[in-house]
Amino acid sequence: MIHDPNEAGLPSDASELSGDALPESNDTAGIDADATTPENALHLRRIRSFVTRAGRVSTGQRRAMDELGPRFVVPYSPEEPDWDAVFARRAPRILEIGFGMGATPAEIDARRQDDDFLGVEVHEPGVGALLKLMGEQNLSNIRIIQHDAVEVLENMIAPESLDGVHIFFPDPWHKPRHHKRRLIQPKFVALLVSRLKPGAYIHCATDWQNYAEQMLEVLGADPALENTADGYAPRPDYRPVTKFEKRGLRLGHGVWDLIYKRRPVS
Numbered sequence: 001m002i003h004d005p006n007e008a009g010l011p012s013d014a015s016e017l018s019g020d021a022l023p024e025s026n027d028t029a030g031i032d033a034d035a036t037t038p039e040n041a042l043h044l045r046r047i048r049s050f051v052t053r054a055g056r057v058s059t060g061q062r063r064a065m066d067e068l069g070p071r072f073v074v075p076y077s078p079e080e081p082d083w084d085a086v087f088a089r090r091a092p093r094i095l096e097i098g099f100g101m102g103a104t105p106a107e108i109d110a111r112r113q114d115d116d117f118l119g120v121e122v123h124e125p126g127v128g129a130l131l132k133l134m135g136e137q138n139l140s141n142i143r144i145i146q147h148d149a150v151e152v153l154e155n156m157i158a159p160e161s162l163d164g165v166h167i168f169f170p171d172p173w174h175k176p177r178h179h180k181r182r183l184i185q186p187k188f189v190a191l192l193v194s195r196l197k198p199g200a201y202i203h204c205a206t207d208w209q210n211y212a213e214q215m216l217e218v219l220g221a222d223p224a225l226e227n228t229a230d231g232y233a234p235r236p237d238y239r240p241v242t243k244f245e246k247r248g249l250r251l252g253h254g255v256w257d258l259i260y261k262r263r264p265v266s
Ligand SMILES: C[S@@+](CC[C@H](N)C(=O)[O-])C[C@H]1O[C@@H](n2cnc3c(N)ncnc32)[C@H](O)[C@@H]1O
Pocket: 003, 010, 011, 013, 049, 050, 097, 098, 099, 100, 101, 104, 120, 121, 122, 123, 126, 147, 148, 149, 150, 167, 168, 169, 170, 171, 172, 183, 242
C-alpha cells in the first residue's frame, strides 16, 4: 500500500503493524473494557475497523490540542449536539472518517470555505496534527471528534443531516481473515446512507485494488445509492493528492475513487 506509517507518522495500518501476529480471535481489539451494561457488552462484541495504539503526540501537537482543542474538539457523547451551534452557522456539512494526520481535511477545508467539516479519528496524534494545521492555516470550519466513527454516526449524527461523507484510504486490512474489519461493509454503508440527505454523496478512495472492488460491490448493492460514474470516478479537484499517493503513483500503484449519491426519497 502507498501509505508509509513510519515516514508519515500515520497510525500504521493495524494489519501491517501486527501482520499475522494479530490473533484471529482478536475481534474486540481497541474496545473499552467497561462492559458493565448490556449495551456496552453488545459494543464489546462488535468488530472494530481499528486497533487502538499508543502514539507519540509531539510537543507542537500537544500545544495545539491545549490551545485549540477546547474550541474545535467536540467530546464524544451518546447524544446529538446542536451542530448549528457547534459550527456557529448553518452550512453544508461533510463528515470525514479516519482523517489520519489531517492533511486532507485541512486542504479540502481551505478550498471549500462555504462547507463545514466534521473529522472523526481515533488516533490522538492525528487529532493533534489536524489542530496544528488548523492553527497554522487559520482554519475554523472543522470540528473534530476523537472516537469510533460507527458510534459517532449512531449517536451524534441525525438521520438525513449530512451533505457528504469522505472516507479516504481507510485501513485496507489486507489479509482475507481480517476483511471483516474493513469499514466499508453493507451494514456500515446502510448506517451512513441513513445519515445522508437525499442527493448527498459518499466519496471513498483507496490504493488497494481488492478493497476498491469490495467498495464497488458494497456501495453498488445499496438500493438507496446511485453511482455518479460508470464504475470508478475520476478524482475530483477538491481531493488533494497526498505525498504518499504521489509516491505510490510514481511507483505505478493505482488509486481508485468512488462517488455515490443518495437517491431522492420517492
Ligand atoms: C490508513 S489511515 C488513512 C488516513 C487518511 N485518511 C489518509 O488518507 O492519509 C486510516 C485511518 O482511519 C482511522 N480509523 C479507522 N477506523 C476508524 C473508526 N471506526 N473511527 C475513526 N477513525 C478510524 C485510523 O485510526 C487511521 O488513522
